[in-house]
Amino acid sequence: MxxxxxxxxxxxxxxxxxxxxxxxxxxxxxxxxxxxxxxxxxxxxxxxxxxxxxxxxxxxxxxxxxxxxxxxxxxxxxxxxxxxxxxxxxxxxxxxxxxxxxxxxxxxxxxxxxxxxxxxxxxxxxxxxxxxxxxxxxxxxxxxxxxxxxxxxxxxxxxxxxxxEDQSEASANERTPPDSSESGEPCLAGLDRTPIGVDIGEASLVTVCHRDENGSPVRPQLWADDGKTVRRLRKTYFTATKRLQKRGSERIADSFGDALWDQIGDVFHRVTHEVVEYAESVENPVLVLEDLTYIRENIDYGEYMNRRLHGWGFAKLHAQIRYKAAERGIPVETVDPRNTSKACHACGEHGSRPRQATFKCLNDDCWVGEYQADVNGAINIADRYRSGESHRRSDREDDSRQKAGADDSATDGDSLTGPQDSHADAETQQVTCGTYAS
Incomplete structure (x- = not known):
């Protein structure tokens, strides 16, 4: 180092x-x-x-x-x-x-x-x-x-x-192929890459899986216990800090919150490091993530779930996977996550989720029946890349700029006027999109 x-x-x-x-x-x-x-x-x-x-x-x-x-x-x-x-x-x-x-x-x-x-x-x-x-x-x-x-x-x-790591930048340049996310060329299927689907969620913090040369899903790995740990820490944070704030103990609440988020950060770092290690064990890998643009636009599960999911660590996990993969010379691509959790990876038909961790295929002719839901999603994410679909950051920026106006606020396209740009407004923005937001 x-x-x-x-x-x-x-x-x-x-x-x-x-x-x-x-x-x-x-x-x-x-x-x-x-x-x-x-x-x-x-x-x-x-x-x-x-x-x-x-x-x-x-x-x-x-x-x-x-x-x-x-x-x-x-x-x-x-x-x-x-x-x-x-x-x-x-x-x-x-x-x-x-x-x-x-x-x-x-x-x-x-x-x-x-x-x-x-x-x-x-x-x-x-x-x-x-x-x-x-x-x-x-x-x-x-x-x-x-x-x-x-x-x-x-x-x-x-x-x-x-x-x-020593020589990390040099090795990244040597190992990153011309079809990686830094090139301007389209990413085509069949370029001898092994796509590894990365599914990020609440139940299993991260799930990865890929297919072998015969097309069979192999070596799924789930970080379900870490998902439980982060959910517990988040619940403790929101409950305890709310009580402390009601008592007027702002400094204690801030200190307590920082300690809990540090613990969550430690979990994120360890898990994303293990995700990249998993990718290193696969021949000629490419890590495939869900495009955050689509995740944010399509989450609409009611006020309670929206607050939980929009506060979930998608962006931090994405960022850590990206830069850690770059250090190892492993390319990262993104795909539209639409219906990756709803479609069966075997037949493509839509199914149901009778339980959080279970996917049930509704196609009577499909051999799958019930399958681990997060693994099913990870395989579908990998298959999106294999089919030739891949979104580049520059492409997403071009599309989204057409929808954005003069962006002068912390999170959206609204321009703030003088009276709105107050200390109170700045603090509200910090809570909404600050260090711990995603």
């Missing part, structure tokens, strides 16, 4: 007039604080703090200044400053969210001042996707971030450090 550090660039997408004004206010206040602290000859954090504390900036920007200004005097021995320094934030300041079902997948929460934050959608460099997914999945550490404006467009540079 080795440690690598990379600077990722995010382009902020069309902030509305209100958010542009807030970004400029942050930049102007930062520049003034920097110039005053430098002119005062501040060569310690304490001295810098005495100057910058009066400025209308977030604590993350002030803390970055307290580290930066003394360096200018003690390390760089600078005589003067140029006029345009990027706004620096310490590593705790920036939050990242991933909404892969949207036309704009990535969102960043930028601190404005102590009690005010801005959620803004962002375009990422495609070459940095693996790093962003690792960061979102908590498998990379965020460092200092820098906000700046260039030719009327706002950008964020984010320093990220992660552990990678």
């Amino acid at each position: 080795g440690e690598l550090t990379k600077t990722l660039e995010l382009k902020l997408v069309d902030p509305n007039a209100h958010k542009r004004q807030k970004l400029r206010e942050t930049r102007d206040a930062y520049q003034q604080a920097l110039q005053e602290a430098f002119a005062a000859g501040c060569d310690t954090q304490s001295a810098t703090n005495d100057v910058v504390i009066e400025y209308d900036l977030s604590g993350y920007a002030k803390n970055a200044l307290k580290k930066y200004v003394p360096q200018l005097h003690n390390s760089y021995d600078a005589d003067e400053l140029h006029d345009d320094h990027p706004v620096r934030f310490t590593n705790e300041g920036l939050q990242l969210d991933h909404q892969p079902q949207n036309a704009l997948e990535w969102y960043v929460k930028i601190p404005h001042h102590e009690d005010y934050h801005l959620w803004i959608p962002a375009h990422a460099n495609p070459e940095h996707r693996e790093w962003l997914e690792a960061l979102y999945a908590d498998d990379a550490e965020i460092g200092e971030s820098r906000l700046f404006e260039r030719d009327g467009t706002w950008y964020l540079h984010v320093t990220v450090t992660r552990n990678v």
Whole structure:
């Protein structure tokens, strides 16, 4: 294992007039604080703090200044400053969210001042996707971030450090074939790939299966016990935090919630690592996932189930499988999941689910009868790829952009006006689509 550090660039997408004004206010206040602290000859954090504390900036920007200004005097021995320094934030300041079902997948929460934050959608460099997914999945550490404006467009540079296997990037380039998801060419059936269907659900957290050379389903693997564990932890989280919040114990609720989500994150990391290990044991594999765009659009099981399923960890599990597979040079594709849980993998006829884990084929002439439901779904997902159907991210973005308007909110296409973009609204968005959402 080795440690690598990379600077990722995010382009902020069309902030509305209100958010542009807030970004400029942050930049102007930062520049003034920097110039005053430098002119005062501040060569310690304490001295810098005495100057910058009066400025209308977030604590993350002030803390970055307290580290930066003394360096200018003690390390760089600078005589003067140029006029345009990027706004620096310490590593705790920036939050990242991933909404892969949207036309704009990535969102960043930028601190404005102590009690005010801005959620803004962002375009990422495609070459940095693996790093962003690792960061979102908590498998990379965020460092200092820098906000700046260039030719009327706002950008964020984010320093990220992660552990990678030796030669992982080289091996990925060597082993990734021209039909992988990074190429622009259609993925055709019969290219000697072995599609492994990956079914993500609540009963079995993940289920994988593939067919052998004779077309028979082989080596299904289910992480059902992990599904039970995550369901239990989620139920504990929602129940306990609600009670604590009613008692006014917000800090205890936050701390308790963080501990539970850390446990869920540990389960996710172990399971996705085992999924990739499973793929490595198969000759010439391709992992086939359900397209999250279709999952989000088609889930409609009533208010209670919608809340549970939309809060389920689809996006985090997808992200972890993607970047871990990329490290091993294993391609990942997506297909439309429509009816993969309803159709029989043997005859294609629709069936029923008499129990959560049981699929029953309604075709009297089919040999299947009853089958494990999640395995049936995983086989159907693999078969979608085998039949020649595969969705690429670029194709999905082109389709979804036609439906999206000027996207300036954290999750949907609505443009926020000034009064709506309040601290309360920012906090609501954080709950809806923040670190623990999917």
